[in-house]
Amino acid sequence: MKKYIATAVSACIVILLAVLCILFRGEGFSALQEETFKLLTVICAASALYCFVVGEITKNYSQMDKLWSILPIVYAWIIAAKGDFSLRLIVYAVIVTAWGIRLTVNFARKGAYRLKFWEGREDYRWSVVKSSPVFSNGFLWTLFDLFFISIYQNLLVLAICLPALACMGSSEPFAAADIVAAVLAVAFLVLETVADEYQWNFHKKKQGFLAEGKTLSELPSPYNLGFNTLGPWSRMRHPNYLGEQGIWLSLYLFTIGAGVTSNGIFNITAIGPLLLILLFMGSSALGEKISSGKYPSYKDYINQVYKYLPLKKFKP
Secondary structure: OHHHHHHHHHHHHHHHHHHHHHHOOOOOOOHHHHHHHHHHHHHHHHHHHHHHHHHHHHOOOOHHHHHOOOHHHHHHHHHHHHOOOOHHHHHHHHHHHHHHHHHHHHHHOOOOOOOOOOOOOOOHHHHHHHOOHHHOOHHHHHHHHHHHHHHHHHHHHHHHOHHHHHHOOOOOOOOHHHHHHHHHHHHHHHHHHHHHHHHHHHHHHHHHHHHOOOOHHHOOOOHHHOOOOOHHHHOOOOHHHHHHHHHHHHHHOHHHHOOOOEOOOEOHHHHHHHHHHHHHHHHHHHHHHHHHHHOOOHHHHHHHOOOOOOOOOOOO
8 A cells, every 4th residue: 555655646746747847848949949859750750650550460569669769869869960969969869879779788688679670579568468358359459559559658758858959059068967967867877787787687597597497486596586686676676767767867957957947947848757757657566566476575575675765675
């Protein structure tokens, strides 16, 4: 019950912040920003159409998952080019590129990419969602694929990149706020990279044990738990999610350095990172529900370790 209350409170706070960003949205876009935004929107629409059509034909609904790490790189460099490669936009694009390469490599080694781009391993969570009684009617799943998987997620990826668009044309020099934004973004990127490496190595070694014919209960500790509790995972249930959200919130801080925020804090482009937080609330809840059903000790893990705060260490 406490977990659901905390999630509800967190969601309300995020929604409140989003409302404040709308109320204090700052100045409107310039002609160049509007022109750039239209170009990005065309790419976004084409991607959404591709994801829906190919997903429905192949029944592999991870088409957007494969583009998730690639599109922001494209958006960031288009904005940087349209913005005459200002230092702020270059730094932003370089960080996004590093983020995208990391995520693409991590997804690729899980078997997500093939030479035939529409093939590859589908994210296991889509089959779990699709098996829900809510989607027993195939038409409802098609609508979900169209509006959430294909359209909404593409719009969200575009939205998280809009802080860079807001920085276009800024006359403010690259200064302290930009340095803080860059340092925080890189720090969160390092956290996410380290967390993913621990996760990858844990499951690779666990699968190696299982391939020898051993059952899960026969594996040495902590592999017998079934889920990772090594490295940052020993103190946070979702260090990779913390890193992901932290990166995009940090990149939003570039708008403060660019002087395009109202009251020094708010700008409507913050809605993208805030919506990303809401997405990860749902994603983390789904992942924990799946893990709780697979691994008996996972509920103890939830009770002992915070989702994002590294204040407690898991003791099996």
